Amino acid sequence: MWLLDQWAERHILDAQKQGEFESLNGSGKPLQLDDDSHVPPELRAAFRLLKNAGCLPPELQQRKQAVELADLLKTVREDDPRFHALHKQLTLLELKLQQAGQSTDFLRGDYADKLLDKIKES
Numbered sequence: 001m002w003l004l005d006q007w008a009e010r011h012i013l014d015a016q017k018q019g020e021f022e023s024l025n026g027s028g029k030p031l032q033l034d035d036d037s038h039v040p041p042e043l044r045a046a047f048r049l050l051k052n053a054g055c056l057p058p059e060l061q062q063r064k065q066a067v068e069l070a071d072l073l074k075t076v077r078e079d080d081p082r083f084h085a086l087h088k089q090l091t092l093l094e095l096k097l098q099q100a101g102q103s104t105d106f107l108r109g110d111y112a113d114k115l116l117d118k119i120k121e122s
Contacts, residue, residue: 034048034051036048059097059100059102062093062096062097062100063097063102063106065093066090066093066094066097066104066107067106067107069086069089069090069093070090070107072086073086073087073090090107094107
């Protein structure tokens, strides 16, 4: 164990002995942990910090924007002047996602249809 780890561990143990952790929120309750088994161990702390700050990786941010645009397009009529601009934005995002190697099936609802067909076949 490194010197800094030993120092931190000593301070934690001293605080536990003095009862400084007993009045913390959630004390005695199980932790609510997200499944981060797919994230390399050395990146988990950084990813959790970014997630708690409300930041998303760029590819997830683009997926989120694409879903929001697709939902917005469903509410706008085709003869509305905004429709074509929104459709262009969605197409651009879709191309960016495809170039990054990501599937854009989630925009079409194809997955749900394929799943229902598969269930009906069984």
